[in-house]
Structures are given as structure tokens and as C-alpha cells.
Amino acid sequence: MSFLLMLTGVEPEPWVEGFRGALPEMEIRVWPDSGPPEAVDYALLWLQPHGLLGRFSHLKAIFSFGAGVDRILADPSIRPEIPIVRLIDPGLTTGMVEYVVHRVLHYHRRIPEYEAMQRRRDWRELEQPLPDDRTIGFLGLGVLGTACAQALAGLGFDVAGWSRTPKKLPGIDCLHGEAGFGALLERSDIVVALLPSTADTRGILDARAFARMKRGAWFINVGRGSLVVDDDLLAALDRGHLAGATLDVFQVEPLPVEHRYWSHPLVSVTPHVAAYSQPKTVVRTISEQIRAFEAGRGLPHAVDRARGY
Ligand code: NDP
Ligand code: OXD
Numbered sequence: 001m002s003f004l005l006m007l008t009g010v011e012p013e014p015w016v017e018g019f020r021g022a023l024p025e026m027e028i029r030v031w032p033d034s035g036p037p038e039a040v041d042y043a044l045l046w047l048q049p050h051g052l053l054g055r056f057s058h059l060k061a062i063f064s065f066g067a068g069v070d071r072i073l074a075d076p077s078i079r080p081e082i083p084i085v086r087l088i089d090p091g092l093t094t095g096m097v098e099y100v101v102h103r104v105l106h107y108h109r110r111i112p113e114y115e116a117m118q119r120r121r122d123w124r125e126l127e128q129p130l131p132d133d134r135t136i137g138f139l140g141l142g143v144l145g146t147a148c149a150q151a152l153a154g155l156g157f158d159v160a161g162w163s164r165t166p167k168k169l170p171g172i173d174c175l176h177g178e179a180g181f182g183a184l185l186e187r188s189d190i191v192v193a194l195l196p197s198t199a200d201t202r203g204i205l206d207a208r209a210f211a212r213m214k215r216g217a218w219f220i221n222v223g224r225g226s227l228v229v230d231d232d233l234l235a236a237l238d239r240g241h242l243a244g245a246t247l248d249v250f251q252v253e254p255l256p257v258e259h260r261y262w263s264h265p266l267v268s269v270t271p272h273v274a275a276y277s278q279p280k281t282v283v284r285t286i287s288e289q290i291r292a293f294e295a296g297r298g299l300p301h302a303v304d305r306a307r308g309y
Contacts, residue, residue, distance in 0.1 A: 001041045003290070004056070007065055008047035017042075018176075018283035028287040042290060044071055046277075053077040060077065061085055061299060063286050065277050066190045067092060067144060068224060069303050070197040077222035083302040085289060088309075091281035093147045096194075099156060099274040100148040100222060103246045104157070104190055108134055131156035137180075137188030139204075140195040140223060141167055141174065142309075144275070148192065160184055190220065191293040198308030206231065210236035216243045222274040225250035230261075237266045248274040 003026045005015055012030045029035050031048075032122045035162075037055040046065035053059070054077040061083045062071055069086050072078065106112070110126050117124065136152050138145045141161035146169060153159040153171035160173040162184045167174040175184050185191060191213060195201045205221075205230040211217070219242055221228055230251060232239045244266040250259075253272055261267045293299050303309060 001025060002027040002029055002035060002039045004029045004031055004040045004043045005029045006033050006043055006045050006048045006052075008049070010046055010065070014279045015283070018279040019287065022283050022287035026290075046284065047071060050075045051077045054079070057092045060294060061290075061302075063087070063289070065282075067275070069309065070224065070226075072304060073303070073308060080305065083299050084305070085299050085301050086303050087277065087282065087285070088143050088301050089277065089282050089285045091278045092275045093144060094223065095275035096144045097147050097151045097268075099248070100192055100194075100220065101151050101155070103220050103268075104136055104152060104192070106246075107190055119126065133187045134158065135160060135187050137184040137191045138162065139184065139191065139227075141169065141172070141267060142194070142196075144222075145192075145194040146172075148194065160187065170189070181209075182212055185209055186214070188217060190218045193219070193221045193223040195223045195227055195228050196309035199206075200308070202226045203229050205233065207232040207235065209244065213242065214256055215241055218243050220243040220247075221245070222248045226251065234260055234264065237264065242266070246270075246292055248272055285307065 003019060003023065005012055005028065007015065016028050016030060019026070034040060038057050040056040041058060041060050042063065043053070043059060044063045044065055053075060057084050062072065062078065063085045064087050067087050071082055072084055092237050096307070108131065110128065113126060135158045138149050140160035141149065141163040145161060149161050149172050151157045159171065160175060160178050162175045164176060166176050193205060210232055211299065219233070233245060237245060246268045246272045247261060249272055255261060255269060261269055289299060289301070
């Protein structure tokens, strides 16, 4: 059996070492050294060049190196019957919770204003609302959205979330559907986008959506760059409707050097690092799924291609 790692921009050594230890019966190969294509049983993909997967005629399943599968689903060379498994991993979830909680607290505790005051040598105390006076609204209440929402509810924030299907989660006001989308935007002081990129979500954060957000609200995008109409976000920031944005994901990555986001005074940019896949947890997560699949127990985290996530 052979397991092919096709990981663009990722140092392969720790992954090869990890999978060799966890799956000793499997030959671990690193693309482009895939060996005989018909011998490849499984593939692990991150930012794979499109068009190459068709030649692996005996592929049993594809694993995503990340939680988002939009780029894998867009590859026309993947046969429709091959299951694609998204990553649900404790390390990934921890990273996302840390990132989102950090950025919410940054805005909640008025750190951007204190930083501006420091530049003016201005020593004053600003009025500080309590967490339950702030509403944090999550677009997306999946594995990651729910973990972040629960962490912030645990800190005392008023938390709401929006999903495609109705949900009940303790301590979180769960909304769904068209009406729920507008209601969430209108009541939130900080909006966190943690949606996948699908036919239904691309461009969902446009001028109309930003106009529905409270004046002075903050926006955090850790889902996908394609959710946002960039010019509309920049316009909402420029006219002072939004107080600031934290962006970890972009339409084009790496973010082009000339993009306005890099230098906008109200925008914080990070290079798609909110959550990160690490061998320490991910090797075990994926190896256990391969073993379970080989034992006939299925692939519970296989994505629904029609739904797009
Ligand atoms: P999940 O699949 O667990 O959750 C997706 C959520 O989005 C669900 O609540 C789903 O609703 C909701 N959703 C999907 N489509 C719609 C829609 N049309 N209308 C309303 N809600 C919708 O994904 P994860 O939580 O694991 O990850 C979310 C995304 O985060 C990933 O797809 C990826 O793009 C991004 N990500 C970014 C990372 C980074 O480092 N910046 C790292 C990891 C992930 P329902 O519950 O009803 O199905
Ligand atoms: C992603 C990830 O899907 O980093 O963006 O996991």
C-alpha cells in the first residue's frame, strides 16, 4: 500500500517520518516521486497543482491537509467516486480558538486605540465595556466556529452564530437562513467569518452585508478570502462604517504585495496562519482514519461534494 503526500509549501520531512512511524505497513511517498501511479492507495493534499490526480487509478480516498476542501473540490482530475476527507483535528481547533479569542480580546479591550494613544504619549483610561455588553457573531457554526463561540461564551461574551441548518448550542444564540444572516450582522459588535468557500458563500460579505453591520463594528475573516468582496470591505473601512478588520485569508494567497490590505491602517493581515496543521496531532488523526477505513468502518469526515463542504 502506498500513501502519497502532495503538500505545496510544506516541509515534507516531519510528515514522512510521522506517517512512517504511524503506518509502517504503508509506503510513504512525496510527490513528484509517486512511484507507480496505480500503486497509490491514499493521498494527502495541500494546494496541489490541479489536473494530476487522474493518473492514480486505484486511489481509495483523499485526505485534506486543511479543514477547507474548496481547492481540492475544484480539481477536475479527481474522480467523483473518490471520498475526500476534511481535516478535523484537535491541534487545528486549538490554533483557531487561540487566534479568534486573541483578536476578539484585542478589539474588546480597545488595544488599537491604546496603541494610537501610545504614539501620541497620551495617558488616559478609556471606558471599558464588560464582555456581556459585546455581541460576537459567528458566520459558520461548524467544528471551528462552535469551538471559538463556546470559548468566547465561556469568557462571558454574548455570542450568536449562523449556520445553514438550524442548531441548538448551549450559551449561543443560533440563527440560520436568510433572515438569520441579516439579524446576526445587525446585532454583532464583532463579526467572525468561519464559513467554507462554496457556491452559496462566495461573495456573501458584500456592500449590503457590511452596511447591515453596526457602525463601529469589527470584522474578522478566518474562513476564506472568497467570502469577501474586497472593494466593498475597503469602502466600509474607508468611510468609517467599520472600525477595523483582521484578515487571515485572501482571494489570492500569498496576498499580492501591491494589495491595499497590506498598508491599510485599520486592517491587520496574517498569512493564513489562524490554525495550522502540525504532525504532532494530524499524523495520528489521519492514520487512525486510514486504519478504520481499511477495517471497513467508513470515513465519517468525508465531505459532501454537492454541498461543497
Ligand atoms: P465545518 O464544515 O465544520 O463548518 C462549516 C459551517 O459553515 C457550518 O456551520 C455550516 O452550516 C456553515 N455553512 C456552510 N455553508 C453555509 C451557508 N450557505 N449558509 C450558512 N452557513 C453555512 O467547517 P470548519 O468549522 O471545520 O471550518 C470552516 C472553514 O474555516 C473551513 O472551510 C476553512 O475555509 C476555514 N479554515 C481556515 C483556517 C485558517 O487558518 N484561516 C484553518 C481551518 C479552516 P451547517 O452547520 O448547517 O452545516
Ligand atoms: C484551511 C486550513 O483549511 O488551514 O485553511 O486548515
